[in-house]
Amino acid sequence: xxxxxxxxxxxxxxxxxxxxxxxxxxxxxxxxxxxxxxxxxxxxxxxxxxxxxxxxxxxxxxxxxxxxxxxxxxxxxxxxxxxxxxxxxxxxxxxxxxxxxxxxxxxxxxxxxxxxxxxxxxxxxxxxxxxxxxxxxxxxxxxxxxxxxxxxxxxxxxxxxxxxxxxxxxxxxxxxxxxxxxxxxxxxxxxxxxxxxxxxxxxxxxxxxxxxxxxxxxxxxxxxxxxxxxxxxxxxxxxxxxxxxxxxxxxxxxxxxxxxxxxxxxxxxxxxxxxxxxxxxxxxxxxxxxxxxxxxxxxxxxxxxxxxxxxxxxxxxxxxxxxxxxxxxxxxxxxxxxxxxxxxxxxxxxxxxxx
Amino acid sequence: xxxxxxxxxxxxxxxxxxxxxxxxxxxxxxxxxxxxxxxxxxxxxxxxxxxxxxxxxxxxxxxxxxxxxxxxxxxxxxxxxxxxxxxxxxxxxxxxxxxxxxxxxxxxxxxxxxxxxxxxxxxxxxxxxxxxxxxxxxxxxxxxxxxxxxxxxxxxxxxxxxxxxxxxxxxxxxxxxxxxxxxxxxxxxxxxxxxxxxxxxxxxxxxxxxxxxxxxxxxxxxxxxxxxxxxxxxxxxxxxxxxxxxxxxxxxxxxxxxxxxxxxxxxxxxxxxxxxxxxxxxxxxxxxxxxxxxxxxxxxxxxxxxxxxxxxxxxxxxxxxxxxxxxxxxxxxxxxxxxxxxxxxxxxxxxxxxxxxxxxxxx
Numbered sequence: 001x002x003x004x005x006x007x008x009x010x011x012x013x014x015x016x017x018x019x020x021x022x023x024x025x026x027x028x029x030x031x032x033x034x035x036x037x038x039x040x041x042x043x044x045x046x047x048x049x050x051x052x053x054x055x056x057x058x059x060x061x062x063x064x065x066x067x068x069x070x071x072x073x074x075x076x077x078x079x080x081x082x083x084x085x086x087x088x089x090x091x092x093x094x095x096x097x098x099x100x101x102x103x104x105x106x107x108x109x110x111x112x113x114x115x116x117x118x119x120x121x122x123x124x125x126x127x128x129x130x131x132x133x134x135x136x137x138x139x140x141x142x143x144x145x146x147x148x149x150x151x152x153x154x155x156x157x158x159x160x161x162x163x164x165x166x167x168x169x170x171x172x173x174x175x176x177x178x179x180x181x182x183x184x185x186x187x188x189x190x191x192x193x194x195x196x197x198x199x200x201x202x203x204x205x206x207x208x209x210x211x212x213x214x215x216x217x218x219x220x221x222x223x224x225x226x227x228x229x230x231x232x233x234x235x236x237x238x239x240x241x242x243x244x245x246x247x248x249x250x251x252x253x254x255x256x257x258x259x260x261x262x263x264x265x266x267x268x269x270x271x272x273x274x275x276x277x278x279x280x281x282x283x284x285x286x287x288x289x290x291x292x293x294x295x296x297x298x299x300x301x302x303x304x305x306x307x308x309x310x311x312x313x314x315x316x317x318x319x320x321x322x323x324x325x326x327x328x329x330x331x332x333x334x335x336x337x338x339x340x341x342x343x344x345x346x347x348x349x350x351x352x353x354x355x
Numbered sequence: 356x357x358x359x360x361x362x363x364x365x366x367x368x369x370x371x372x373x374x375x376x377x378x379x380x381x382x383x384x385x386x387x388x389x390x391x392x393x394x395x396x397x398x399x400x401x402x403x404x405x406x407x408x409x410x411x412x413x414x415x416x417x418x419x420x421x422x423x424x425x426x427x428x429x430x431x432x433x434x435x436x437x438x439x440x441x442x443x444x445x446x447x448x449x450x451x452x453x454x455x456x457x458x459x460x461x462x463x464x465x466x467x468x469x470x471x472x473x474x475x476x477x478x479x480x481x482x483x484x485x486x487x488x489x490x491x492x493x494x495x496x497x498x499x500x501x502x503x504x505x506x507x508x509x510x511x512x513x514x515x516x517x518x519x520x521x522x523x524x525x526x527x528x529x530x531x532x533x534x535x536x537x538x539x540x541x542x543x544x545x546x547x548x549x550x551x552x553x554x555x556x557x558x559x560x561x562x563x564x565x566x567x568x569x570x571x572x573x574x575x576x577x578x579x580x581x582x583x584x585x586x587x588x589x590x591x592x593x594x595x596x597x598x599x600x601x602x603x604x605x606x607x608x609x610x611x612x613x614x615x616x617x618x619x620x621x622x623x624x625x626x627x628x629x630x631x632x633x634x635x636x637x638x639x640x641x642x643x644x645x646x647x648x649x650x651x652x653x654x655x656x657x658x659x660x661x662x663x664x665x666x667x668x669x670x671x672x673x674x675x676x677x678x679x680x681x682x683x684x685x686x687x688x689x690x691x692x693x694x695x696x697x698x699x700x701x702x703x704x705x706x707x708x709x710x711x712x713x714x715x716x717x718x
Contacts (some may be wrong), residue, residue, distance in 0.1 A: 307700035323424035
């Protein structure tokens with residue numbers, strides 16, 4: 001008997017929704033096997049990794065706090081990804097958003113204006129958009145591959161942050177350490193639930209999910225982007241501008257990543273340092289794909305991804321496993337998803353071997 | 356519960372009871388937060404050696420655990436808080452980027468005691484500690500000055516913060532104290548840990564004629580690069596954080612190593628005996644917080660005894676690596692003759708001393 005993959009006449013909708021669930025299931029399964037190999041009880045491992053982080057309300061709040069930047073970046077990226085615009089540089093856009101928004105807060109340090117926080121958020125979005133506009137321009141003007149340019153700009157953004165916190169923006173009372181002043185209370189996002197760190201950025205992220213859903217499903221422009229992604233030639237024939245898709249895709253990703261950046265600075269971090277993001281911009285790509293590029297899916301996949309980060313911390317604390325365990329789980333998730341996605345376009349069939 | 360489980364449970368409970376009676380109390384839980392994986396050399400490795408030593412010294416009275424690779428951003432606060440929530444009575448956070456997070460959690464958990472390495476915020480239950488690494492650097496510099504043939508040393512460094520500047524300047528002063536013609540060239544790699552870049556920087560310095568190289572970065576790449584070029588170019592190295600003899604068996608001359616174990620034992624005892632009243636320690640050779648890595652047999656006996664004498668003098672305070680006159684690169688006198696640089700002045704060091712051939716990146 002042979003296993004043969006036959007192309008389906010049409011991509012299977014059912015499988016496209018089942019595939020992330022299958023990937024999650026396979027990830028759990030291999031995780032259990034991994035725990036077994038490492039000499040830990042799989043049940044205990046599962047408990048520590050996936051249930052311990054949520055054992056109290058503080059843990060649940062932390063989950064939402066951690067998921068917020070992932071949600072924001074992923075929903076922005078999904079707009080571009082739908083139109084085959086490959087923005088790999090959300091991490092850099094996040095950093096520049098954090099700089100522009102945070103810079104505004106530092107400039108107006110001590111201000112009591114009610115407009116301070118909203119303008120910081122807008123400045124964050126604008127910063128991310130400026131950084132995303134560079135690859136968008138290079139792509140539409142010179143046809144430069146946005147995958148490369150957006151990725152390269154991440155490294156430049158990291159160095160810009162490093163230069164500012166080591167140089168002009170260094171806290172004068174900070175003993176020369178690379179960090180800015182702490183933001184004032186007026187420039188810090190209000191906490192939603194007392195005793196936790198979850199803040200209004202979560203509300204913004206949920207709003208972004210809703211806006212993303214409306215844009216992709218109810219607007220003509222969203223429709224054009226989907227067509228551009230699924231059938232480029234058809235889109236061109238219908239007179240949809242490919243350049244506009246690139247611009248909208250990149251700018252949406254940049255704006256949301258920028259908001260994620262300023263929300264971290266004005267939220268749990270409270271100042272600009274060299275360590276604003278532990279790679280949210282990159283992890284958000286996994287989040288976007290596991291979430292099937294749909295806002296509802298992204299909501300759940302960002303929570304799952306946040307749980308993987310937190311589970312890794314717990315696994316270190318209670319199982320004495322190395323910190324890389326989180327990355328192993330994240331990697332498995334993406335790997336299994338890509339593997340399962342084969343079944344969207346192909347049908348596995350057992351065929352008899354011919355003599 | 357079957358028989359076997361029951362037997363095990365009974366055994367467990369009785370063991371617990373026995374130990375409680377013997378020890379008078381359950382072992383105290385102590386946790387460490389590390390910025391990188393422990394690995395087998397470097398900053399975190401040295402802290403982990405200290406943790407192990409302390410646990411052995413306090414046999415039975417404490418249990419320790421560590422969380423490694425904790426990012427210095429928003430996540431650190433959650434991890435420190437969970438450790439406190441989980442009943443850890445003493446928590447060491449071992450990287451500068453944990454300062455504000457540690458300070459916040461310390462306020463929320465007044466019954467636990469926190470120690471933050473390399474920061475500057477203290478509190479009722481928050482102590483800080485760091486070591487005078489520059490003392491070891493000066494001594495390394497003396498060896499380099501005596502042994503260089505090209506009169507040029509290369510220094511691979513991470514970021515121009517005061518601690519790193521102190522190291523470069525102390526090394527340079529040590530080198531020139533015995534060899535006024537000697538110069539030091541610096542390459543910044545803008546990363547604490549990047550073996551590729553560190554190696555490249557070391558190779559560049561070696562090809563520019565540096566026959567003595569050292570580093571203020573976290574990997575073993577620089578020492579390895581020297582080992583590789585030792586035969587061809589006569590390159591020698593000085594390791595930092597850890598003794599890296601394993602990586603440079605023929606070419607490592609010495610190094611500046613961090614020793615945290617004695618400090619950890621002492622401070623944990625104080626806290627457990629309820630004698631702790633606060634820590635703001637910047638310890639050096641005197642406190643045993645830094646040590647020279649073993650000297651290579653290639654170091655001549657007279658150099659060796661001279662360095663050992665200086666080391667003893669530094670430990671008693673008779674000798675200070677930044678004793679005036681300290682003149683910077685532009686010729687400006689920073690410390691007059693007859694005075695030692697103060698801790699505050701060292702904490703704000705942002706210039707090269709005379710003898711460093713590179714210029715500082717402008718910011």
